[in-house]
Amino acid sequence: MERSILKKIRENLEERRARLGQGLRRLDLEQSELDRVDSQAEMVDIAQSLEQLGRNSSIQEQELRELQAIDRAMAKLATVNYGVCEDCDEPIPEKRLLAVPEARLCARCQSIWEREASRVRTAS
Ligand SMILES: [Zn+2]
Known part of the structure; x- marks a missing residue:
């Protein structure tokens, strides 16, 4: 495979990796805020928070999977098997x-x- 194409692919992977990393950090922050939900909070607030938490973890799971796929591809990119x-x-x-x-x-x-x-x- 041509070096210029490999370079493009590596750049694409690195860019997405950086973006996913940022997104996951942001979700982590939101999550730790939700973890601090005041025990005196109204039940409706707690329900909303839990719903939000559930939504975040499914996004997070999806993003983690993508991140793993990118990592795998980057590792493979260094080998002839890519x-x-x-x-x-x-x-x-x-x-x-x-x-x-x-x-x-x-x-x-x-x-x-x-x-x-x-x-x-x-x-x-
Ligand atoms: Zn095939």
């Missing part, structure tokens, strides 16, 4: 990598995998 589908060992097209730098599968394997996943979901 850009190779983990399923069929075919190179992942550069266009796809530029759009989804953390992709571990080529589009074909990804769609097979997604079909499998949705079948498992509907079966259970």
Whole structure:
């Protein structure tokens, strides 16, 4: 793969990583404020806070997962295995990598995998 493309991909990953890190820190701050909710607070306030807390943790979970995917991609970027589908060992097209730098599968394997996943979901 061309160095200029690798560089673009690394920049993309680093930028998203920094943004996600900031977002997670912000959520942490909000959360610690919610943790300090006054015990004398009205029940409705507590309910609202809990709702907010739940919303935050699902965002946080999603962002953490994305952060992990980015970290994995960055680690892999340093190896020769980057850009190779983990399923069929075919190179992942550069266009796809530029759009989804953390992709571990080529589009074909990804769609097979997604079909499998949705079948498992509907079966259970
Ligand atoms: Zn593949």
